[in-house]
Amino acid sequence: MNVVVFDLETTGLSPERDGIVEIGAVRIVDGQVQEHLKYETLVRPTTPDGQTLMIPWRAEQVHGIRVWPSAALLLWRGHNAPGGGFIAGLMTACALILHRVANGRCALNFPPLVLVPWGLALSFTTGLVPYLLGRAYLKSDYGYVSTPLTGEFEWASALLFDVGVYLIVAGSALHIAYQLIDVNPRERVEDDR
Template identity: 40%
Template structure:
């Protein structure tokens, strides 16, 4: 493969950093710039970098699950996040909040928009990895 020693070493160190940064972007997204889409892109970039440095087989192994599963789970989470509001008799996709107190940390606001964002995150990651892996595997053949 084309990966040089420098790229491989850098990819090893950058991958966890990028993934951590993507989670940070995902969670700060509700009130500040960020959110599921951009975080999903960053996570996908992390894996794509690994793909460039190594190969498709190792990237799949690192990903652990098939990207189609990520796609499905993401779509499911994003769609389901609209349902609680219907069950409570409100309009589809009305935001519902469940604040909980975590001792020693403060208040954590769980909500349906958070679930939606996580869904978008997984969806974007899954979709991009499906495409990038398919292209790369077609090249390797």
């Protein structure tokens, strides 16, 4: 059996109001998916009069990139493995930037730069507490907690440091990206002639 399977992702189910946002196709030969013969592309949907169609939040929930769980997992694992707050912060920033590009509005109700001082304070305090207790600066403590719901799992004070790094990276990256998004290249500045 040789077939080509098509998949369309749309902003909704109404042919009058909604549009296609992604097209995918894959060829199947003798029951085997031919990875080298697949096709996928994103499409910027427009209205009949040519205006860009905004992607509704409900459609993003169906076919959007599921970044939040991955970022949370990297943040949680950060105290035992590389990555942690830095990578989770970048992933969160990317998700929020994609949301803004897709919807034309920010998902946050506050300026992202507000996250930076909170992250700095949390990271600094996490390192300072062991120092004030006569241990090395940033010395991590850990233990185990057991609950009926989760069973036994490890907690570590390094997670608080990673949460601080997460806030710093996410806030900084979003602030920079939003400043670049808001640039209007047609504006003239003082030194333009």
